[in-house]
Amino acid sequence: MGTQIMTMLGNTGFGWVDNIVKLITGDNKQEQLNVLAKSILVPLLAFGVFLMLWASVASQIKTSLGQVPGPVQVWEQTVTLYNEHVEEGKKEQAFIDRQIKRNEKKLAKNPDAKVKIRPYTGKTTYLDQIWTSIYTVLTGFIVASLIAIPVGIICGLSTTIYKAMNPLIQMFKPVSPLAWLPIVTMVVSAVYVSDDPMFDKSYLNSAITVTLCCLWPTIINTTVGVSSIDSDLINVSRVLRLGWMTKVMKIVLPSSIPMMFAGLRVSLGIGWMVLIAAEMLAQNPGLGKFVWDEFQNGSSDSLARIMVAVFTIGIIGFLLDRIMLMLQKSVSWDKDAVIR
Amino acid sequence: MSNEHLLLSKVTIDFPTPNGPFRALDDVSLSIKEGEFVSLIGHSGCGKSTVLNIVAGLHQATSGGVLLDGKEVNEPGPERAVVFQNHSLLPWLSAYENVELAVKQVFQGMKTKTEIDEWIKHNLELVHMEHAMDKRPSEISGGMKQRVGIARALAMEPKVLLMDEPFGALDALTRAHMQESLMEIQNELRNTVIMITHDVDEAVLLSDRIVMMTNGPAATIGEILDVELERPRDRLSLADDATYNHYRAEVLKFLHERHGRAAA
Numbered sequence: 001m002g003t004q005i006m007t008m009l010g011n012t013g014f015g016w017v018d019n020i021v022k023l024i025t026g027d028n029k030q031e032q033l034n035v036l037a038k039s040i041l042v043p044l045l046a047f048g049v050f051l052m053l054w055a056s057v058a059s060q061i062k063t064s065l066g067q068v069p070g071p072v073q074v075w076e077q078t079v080t081l082y083n084e085h086v087e088e089g090k091k092e093q094a095f096i097d098r099q100i101k102r103n104e105k106k107l108a109k110n111p112d113a114k115v116k117i118r119p120y121t122g123k124t125t126y127l128d129q130i131w132t133s134i135y136t137v138l139t140g141f142i143v144a145s146l147i148a149i150p151v152g153i154i155c156g157l158s159t160t161i162y163k164a165m166n167p168l169i170q171m172f173k174p175v176s177p178l179a180w181l182p183i184v185t186m187v188v189s190a191v192y193v194s195d196d197p198m199f200d201k202s203y204l205n206s207a208i209t210v211t212l213c214c215l216w217p218t219i220i221n222t223t224v225g226v227s228s229i230d231s232d233l234i235n236v237s238r239v240l241r242l243g244w245m246t247k248v249m250k251i252v253l254p255s256s257i258p259m260m261f262a263g264l265r266v267s268l269g270i271g272w273m274v275l276i277a278a279e280m281l282a283q284n285p286g287l288g289k290f291v292w293d294e295f296q297n298g299s300s301d302s303l304a305r306i307m308v309a310v311f312t313i314g315i316i317g318f319l320l321d322r323i324m325l326m327l328q329k330s331v332s333w334d335k336d337a338v339i340r
Numbered sequence: 341m342s343n344e345h346l347l348l349s350k351v352t353i354d355f356p357t358p359n360g361p362f363r364a365l366d367d368v369s370l371s372i373k374e375g376e377f378v379s380l381i382g383h384s385g386c387g388k389s390t391v392l393n394i395v396a397g398l399h400q401a402t403s404g405g406v407l408l409d410g411k412e413v414n415e416p417g418p419e420r421a422v423v424f425q426n427h428s429l430l431p432w433l434s435a436y437e438n439v440e441l442a443v444k445q446v447f448q449g450m451k452t453k454t455e456i457d458e459w460i461k462h463n464l465e466l467v468h469m470e471h472a473m474d475k476r477p478s479e480i481s482g483g484m485k486q487r488v489g490i491a492r493a494l495a496m497e498p499k500v501l502l503m504d505e506p507f508g509a510l511d512a513l514t515r516a517h518m519q520e521s522l523m524e525i526q527n528e529l530r531n532t533v534i535m536i537t538h539d540v541d542e543a544v545l546l547s548d549r550i551v552m553m554t555n556g557p558a559a560t561i562g563e564i565l566d567v568e569l570e571r572p573r574d575r576l577s578l579a580d581d582a583t584y585n586h587y588r589a590e591v592l593k594f595l596h597e598r599h600g601r602a603a604a
Contacts, residue, residue: 236424240445240496246445333432333476
């Protein structure tokens with residue numbers, strides 16, 4: 001179990017945790033300290049320099065919303081945003097509790113009375129918005145992957161289909177999400193008509209825009225992965241007379257999985273960037289909308305709150321990439337390949 | 341024993357190139373008896389592998405053809421199993437699973453689950469790989485990979501076993517081991533084998549007949565040498581054997597004197 005966790009941490013780039021554990025348990029202190037110095041101290045120093053530069057530059061610039069926030073103001077706003085979330089949580093709990101009590105009274109008077117709990121409609125907090133963003137991007141990404149992987153496999157297997165698809169792929173690949181969004185918005189409002197919609201239109205618009213931008217790297221990488229299968233392995237499948245499906249499942253898919261995951265990783269990174277822009281315009285209640293609302297709000301805290309969002313977006317993007325890296329390493333059969 | 345188990349009849353192949361067709365093989369005719377071990381030897385690039393690929397069905401002859409038990413060969417199939425030069429195991433499967441893929445494909449519906457399992461293990465034992473069944477190709481040595489590759493081919497119960505320089509990528513000691521194992525297996529199973537090699541000792545030691553090929557383009561069979569040495573053959577005692585050395589000299593002469601490359 002211990003080794004498993006350590007391998008996982010090593011796979012995700014947190015291998016230095018292992019060194020701390022070893023330092024505490026006391027094997028070979030000097031060496032562990034050296035490794036730690038390199039893997040923690042150097043990045044920490046760089047971060048410190050960054051904070052100092054930021055603080056000194058920020059204090060020089062005045063905007064119509066006041067001074068550009070330095071690290072201190074941003075930290076204050078982080079705490080404020082968290083407290084707001086806790087407060088809202090309490091309010092919601094109180095709101096629900098009140099309803100439960102009222103319902104109990106009603107039921108005590110008349111056991112047949114119809115009771116229901118109304119959902120809390122207070123303002124969404126920062127943490128809720130983070131969550132909205134994450135599941136919106138994952139929806140878009142998963143839908144894109146479900147389309148892109150089969151398309152990539154088919155393009156990789158058939159040069160004719162590849163030649164047919166390639167110009168289209170190359171043409172749509174560089175299109176900005178901002179160009180897709182108006183079209184997506186109009187199509188969704190025309191097609192998705194329902195009295196009791198299961199999804200918000202803003203959520204669909206953002207997710208679909210993410211999908212449209214996530215498709216391409218996965219398609220391209222899967223195609224390359226599939227078409228670069230060792231010809232000897234294809235000969236093996238010919239000698240065995242494997243059926244088409246068996247060939248794809250037993251030989252084509254496994255051998256192209258490392259390339260495929262490299263593509264998925266790029267796709268998710270792009271998807272996350274696209275999402276923020278899409279949310280701004282589609283008004284999906286996620287981080288993008290948060291940034292836009294704060295910008296429109298224009299209070300003296302706004303810039304600091306936007307900086308909090310900038311860091312949140314960065315850190316979540318980093319974590320998503322690490323998760324994909326871990327997946328990529330766990331499915332890669334070529335243990336000699338350097339993946340970072 | 342039928343006399344004409346495998347027949348290559350006037351096999352000629354042209355490969356298309358931008359400068360017109362390139363004739364790789366010209367008029368290759370050869371008849372192989374059941375249970376015979378035949379080596380193809382020649383300089384690299386002379387089309388040995390092309391002959392093997394045509395028998396395997398991976399290439400199609402431009403004219404002429406291959407008959408196996410009177411039936412024409414025109415597509416690859418497990419009755420003509422191939423041992424590839426660089427093992428060609430699926431790197432994401434263990435040794436057992438690699439053989440299993442072949443066995444399940446060939447004996448689908450003919451063997452029960454336990455029979456399949458026994459057959460896989462039996463073939464891995466034949467090549468002395470039972471101890472590393474669950475290892476992946478990246479975890480075993482080059483010689484061991486080739487052993488698994490041979491086990492996979494043998495497990496298909498082929499009518500003809502085709503080996504494309506099976507030991508070419510191995511070091512001399514491992515190669516000697518592999519040759520011993522192959523002779524041992526051959527002694528037991530009496531397969532019909534076509535093996536490509538560029539190692540004279542290997543050809544003489546293993547074969548019943550050595551087919552020597554001329555250099556390309558338009559390569560064809562130059563000479564055929566019958567190797568009449570008692571089996572089982574022992575490498576060490578043969579080293580001093582006059583007949584053995586005579587055969588060796590014959591092959592060397594063919595390769596170096598008559599068909600040595602001008603610009604080798």
